[in-house]
Amino acid sequence: MALDGILLHKIVQKIKPEFPARINKIYQVSNSEILFQLKTQTTRKNLIVSCHTIYNRLNLTERSYPTPEEPSSFVMLLRKHLESATIQSIEQGGLDRYVRLECHMRNEIGDKVIRYLYIELMGKYANLIFVDSNGKIMDALKRIPPFENNRRTIQPGAIFKETEVQPDKIDPFHATTYNPALTLTKQFHGFSPFLSKEVEYRLHNNESFTSIMKEIENSNTLYISNLNNEAVFHCIPLTHIQSPSKSYPLLEGLDIVYFHKEEQDRIKDLAGDIYRFVNHELKHQKQKLPKLQASYEESLDCDKWREYGDLLYANQHVTTKGETSLQLPSFEDGSLITIPLDPKLDIKSNAKKCFQKYNKAKKGQVYILEQIEICQNEINYFDGIQQQLDLSNFDDAKEIQQELVELGYLKKKVSKIRKAKKKETLPKVSKITLPNGIQISFGKNNLQNEALTFKLANKNDMWFHTKDFHGSHVVVHSQELDEDTIRSAAQIAAYYSKGRDSSSVPVNYAQIKTLKKIPGAKPGMVSLSTYKTIYIDPDESLIDSLLK
Incomplete structure (x- = not known):
């Protein structure tokens, strides 16, 4: 479930008192998340900006997030310009789903300059855009070239255009009435279809529009309910889905909704090679096992080749060149046995070849049994690793990667960034x-x-x-x-x-x-x-x- 403009308005209201705040560090948590470590007026906090197509959000949190060793070029640019800068203020564009962070900093020669971070939380178009004081785009988390969207280009050097306000809509916090003939999403800024359903349900149950908007305005709580096994939420109780809800402080509730949902995506972004390798290796070993078992079953029938060789040696007077098979009476009961032959070889050479197949199959039984045991152990091992990955957080997944490297399954990645050697520590349980x-x-x-x-x-x-x-x-x-x-x-x-x-x-x-x-x-x-x-x-x- 995505944020709407009204819920974003509540979030901005909640975090606005924390500014101005100094930016200490900037990290790219995943392909779609940027983390700003801030020193606010009272404490240190993390500002997480997610431009995920589904989980896009803005939140001030005290949770810890994993950070990759090698930053992207966009993060390097942000670090160059914004580390030690001050976020002076945060403003939402009306009730639209974007906010602007005004950042004050000093340039290379010590002059004060202003830079802007635009956070757009619009589903698949969610983006973080870095803009200079002249309105020129310095870079963006997701670049949009002209051939993809000729009305709004997002790439370095282009002029940034704020999202246009829809003039036919009004601010619901200043409205005293509504038009029952139109949906609330068509009448008011900030309304999502989901919130519109809730408000319309309440209106049909004799609540007034102004009282509902007043409840939204005064709310500092996030109400989370379950709808078809999916978490749905807003800043007022969701009465229209007829499901019990849990209430949390607004920012804490957002963490509860999104942190674990996005954690698996975050693990796949930063440690996806582990998933791919484990799944590939498990599939390979499972395909290999029945072939080994079939080879072992075949090798158990090796005594027939010894019998073939004995019969051929006992009948060396027979000419077999050019023949593909030969029938000879069994030593035991005299029944005819059909012996396959190589037409290029004489009877003595064919007998020798039969004994070679017998010896190879006899010795192979021990080897194949060893390989079957190894294969079964590998299946059990990777089956366990797969189960551990399903229950792991990011740090657990990195330890699994370390284990695979130590066992020689994966190659160790050499970081381009030089770091002081850390003392080896035990994994954290x-x-x-x-x-x-x-x-x-x-x-x-x-x-x-x-x-x-x-x-x-x-x-x-x-x-x-x-x-x-x-x-x-x-x-x-x-x-x-x-x-x-x-x-x-x-x-x-x-x-x-x-x-x-x-x-x-x-x-x-x-x-x-x-x-x-x-x-x-x-x-x-x-x-x-x-x-x-x-x-x-x-x-x-x-x-x-x-x-x-």
Whole structure:
């Protein structure tokens, strides 16, 4: 669901008191998101600008976002001109879906200059445009050349034109009445079809237009409801969809709606090669396995080639040149056996060739079995990686990429930017504290699992893992476990596993000291000697309450 002009008006009202603010750092979070780290009058905050076709928005947030090592050319330009500049003010274009940031800075010779950032939040046309004081475009996140749009060119050197105001529409905050014969979107600025439905529903239920607009004007809350498994929201309760809603402070609510929605897109933007590689490798191994199994089945029938060779050697007087097959009586029961021949070879050479096929198939059985085991292990491994990627955030995905590099599956990317060598640190695992004060840690990828189980956990801590599924290593930092603690740890193990959508998921648990690392195995693989098992039904609402 996209922002409309009225909701953007509320957002601008909310963040306007934070300006003026100094720009400390500028990052491109993904292909469509720019992050400005600001020092406001009271604290440090992040201004996130998203020009995503669906999730475009503007928000002042305290959440942390991942940042790529190599910035784009547009971000480099913004850094050159705007880092240490001051955003003096923010203004919305009427109730249209664009705002203008006025930035004050000093140029190379120390003179004060003004630059403008136009943030346009118009669906697939969403854009961030950097303009100088003469109205000339310096650059944009998305360039639009003349052959794509001859009415509005967005590229360096072109003159910037603000979006034209529609003269036939009026400001709904200053209107006292409306025309029932026309839709609200045709009469007023800032109305989206979704908000129009809500207001029209209220009007049909005897609420006045002025009272509805007054409620919108006074609202500092975002109401989030569910419609057809999609989050819908606005700054007033959505009564027309007949669904319960949750209310949050406006800016916090926007974070809740958008942060996790866009997180998977962000991971794919910055770590898409991991997804492509894992999916390709999994497909390749799954296609390879049945071929290996067919080869093994064929190799089990190798004794016939030894019999063929014995029969041919016993009948060397027979001339076979030019023949493609020969029928000879079996040594056992005298029944005729048809032996395939190479017409270019004599009977002795054909016998020799049969024994070569026998020896090759006999020795190949061991090799093919080894390859089948390797192939099955690879399928299990990449199946687990795929499941981990589905549940990962950006940092988890980068650790998975690191693991694939260390195992030789991916080549290490060499950054063009020189950085001081950092000390190697252990992967960061997730932690929660239960109401009884017991702490639980769990990993969300193989590197985190390995570090948690063999480096961070105490030998007397209790370890949990699903029995028949790939999943998280869960460690309870206590030796004495009550039923609630066991069930909570088992819930986490089951939820962060491939069995999260199953019921009665078996979860094994044992003391850390009973675990053994498998020599030569991939990270996170362990063997168990003594353990107990609990069966659990994964419950997402319970996991949410534990994480909170």
